[in-house]
Amino acid sequence: MKQLVPIFTKALLKGDVQSVTKLYTSSIQSKVDSLTFYESVVKPAMYRIGDLWEKNQITVADEHLATASLKYFLASMFTPYEVSERHPKGLLFCIEGEQHSLGLELTNEIFKEQHWNTRYLGANVPVKDAVTFVQAWKPQAVAISIGMTTSISLLKKCLEEIEKVQPDIKILIGGRLISHYGLDFLKKESITTFHDLRELNDYLEEHTGKFLELMEEKISN
Numbered sequence: 001m002k003q004l005v006p007i008f009t010k011a012l013l014k015g016d017v018q019s020v021t022k023l024y025t026s027s028i029q030s031k032v033d034s035l036t037f038y039e040s041v042v043k044p045a046m047y048r049i050g051d052l053w054e055k056n057q058i059t060v061a062d063e064h065l066a067t068a069s070l071k072y073f074l075a076s077m078f079t080p081y082e083v084s085e086r087h088p089k090g091l092l093f094c095i096e097g098e099q100h101s102l103g104l105e106l107t108n109e110i111f112k113e114q115h116w117n118t119r120y121l122g123a124n125v126p127v128k129d130a131v132t133f134v135q136a137w138k139p140q141a142v143a144i145s146i147g148m149t150t151s152i153s154l155l156k157k158c159l160e161e162i163e164k165v166q167p168d169i170k171i172l173i174g175g176r177l178i179s180h181y182g183l184d185f186l187k188k189e190s191i192t193t194f195h196d197l198r199e200l201n202d203y204l205e206e207h208t209g210k211f212l213e214l215m216e217e218k219i220s221n
């Protein structure tokens, strides 16, 4: 997989979605699963693009082209999973000011592969609107991605507001900052943090049955 990273990075920077897609499909044909491809090729390629950008070796325009190409590719290959009201509900979003949503887009795929009924709101969602959505839709879990230190205080506020309107909700937090900072306010029983999609996949494999049981209990009461 490692040897694909520079080729995949180059294709993204050229806006060559056809080559990007070919690299993905040939990996899948040689029995690499999509989770491994996201972790071992997509993520390191985007981190590499961040480094090139930081060192002024590529421009903001180059980085935007790579991001747009990746989004185009992901939209074309994501599988339309069946949505059932009988599956646990997961709400995914980035709080206001947070534009780094690509990791959360991949997170949404992992939830769907595990048969969750998800609502993916993407980047920059105002706290009050996220809270209103939780109140109306009553998800079993919210999944939030955090990439910028500037989003930390709003994240804290958002979690407090969500727990006020739905105290039994499970909160799952991931994103670049989780690997860089030990955020004490996230050390709570209702909150789980994740460094990558593999950890999320293991968590969902272990806990989805329990979420389903709780859901059915609520319906029958």
Ligand code: B12
Pocket (backbone or CB within 6 Å): 038, 039, 042, 043, 046, 047, 048, 049, 050, 051, 053, 054, 063, 064, 067, 097, 098, 099, 100, 101, 102, 103, 104, 106, 107, 123, 143, 144, 145, 146, 147, 148, 149, 172, 173, 174, 175, 176, 194, 195, 196, 197, 200
């Ligand atoms: C693409 C990109 C952008 C795009 C984002 C587009 C989009 N729709 O996402 C745009 C152009 C909008 C952008 C803007 C900015 N960016 Co930017 N960006 C990046 C870049 C190159 C890649 C990010 C990415 O997609 N990574 C790939 C994904 C797959 O990785 P990931 O997010 O970590 O997600 C993985 C895990 O964390 C996990 N995960 C993520 N979320 C969740 C959630 C849950 C629940 C779970 C379970 C798991 C999980 O799953 C993924 C797979 O493992 C990074 C470089 C880097 N090193 O990350 C810089 C980077 C993050 N950006 C940076 C900066 C500085 C900015 C700007 C301030 C630039 C500017 N001056 O305007 C703005 C800020 C915007 C804002 N307010 O948020 C800096 C941050 C530095 C810092 N100290 O914090 C970086 C590190 C670049 C750099 N090297 O300097 N950026």
